[in-house]
Amino acid sequence: MKEKILLVDDDAALLEVTSILLVSEGYEVLAAEDGIEALETLDREEPDLVVLDIMMPRLSGFEVLKKIRERSDVPVILLTAKSQSVDKVVGLELGADDYITKPFDTKELLARIKAILRRLGRREGGRRDGVLRLGPLEMDTNAYTVTRDGEPLDLTPTEFKILALLLRRPGQAFTRAQISEAVSTGSHYLASRYIDVHISRLRSKIERDPSRPEIIQTVPSVGYRAARLEG
Numbered sequence: 001m002k003e004k005i006l007l008v009d010d011d012a013a014l015l016e017v018t019s020i021l022l023v024s025e026g027y028e029v030l031a032a033e034d035g036i037e038a039l040e041t042l043d044r045e046e047p048d049l050v051v052l053d054i055m056m057p058r059l060s061g062f063e064v065l066k067k068i069r070e071r072s073d074v075p076v077i078l079l080t081a082k083s084q085s086v087d088k089v090v091g092l093e094l095g096a097d098d099y100i101t102k103p104f105d106t107k108e109l110l111a112r113i114k115a116i117l118r119r120l121g122r123r124e125g126g127r128r129d130g131v132l133r134l135g136p137l138e139m140d141t142n143a144y145t146v147t148r149d150g151e152p153l154d155l156t157p158t159e160f161k162i163l164a165l166l167l168r169r170p171g172q173a174f175t176r177a178q179i180s181e182a183v184s185t186g187s188h189y190l191a192s193r194y195i196d197v198h199i200s201r202l203r204s205k206i207e208r209d210p211s212r213p214e215i216i217q218t219v220p221s222v223g224y225r226a227a228r229l230e231g
Helices: 012-024 035-045 061-071 085-094 106-124 157-168 176-183 192-206
Strands: 004-008 028-032 049-053 076-081 098-102 131-134 137-140 145-148 216-219 223-226
Touching (some): 004 012, 012 028, 012 106, 035 049, 035 061, 049 061, 049 106, 061 085, 076 106, 098 106, 137 157, 157 176, 157 223, 176 223, 192 216
Parallel strands (some): 049 076, 076 098
Antiparallel strands (some): 131 137, 137 145
């Protein structure tokens, strides 16, 4: 099955040139010329990666990125203005996976797309089957199950959400506020001060030695991250 790339930019010429390149590389390309169209396409098509321009009409790239992260963990590469270095920082803080400055070399964009998709495939054993793997853990986000060395684990809904968030991006540090925002739904808001409690309980279930955690690492003065493990 071809991997789908969603290109979001109000520059029709750029969309056309980039689409031709990606199609020639074997990708299926979806195109959107503004943020609202991008979100509609995201919900309908479930792309494997999004290339998102920041400066767009109707909704800015930052607004689109926020809404994407409310509903999906799809990797996002931001297209930023060369002179606006602050855009890169803000974009990464909002959940972008990478950025590239405009004007850009299409070969560099292609290389970054391939690198992200290759990394995700290696870490997660494929995105489409909903299975996340890290070391001895295997999480099936569709079946709502988690096993360690093949043995089922009994996680609460909040623990499951936290673990899924961390496993989707091994090595990325999340603040307590980011974790809280990601796992809170509707009227059920999880205050960030309670994240440590949930992490402690989660570690007691997934770590061989909770006092020396290998899977969920503490990032001093920041929060938590899933370790980069082999196997």
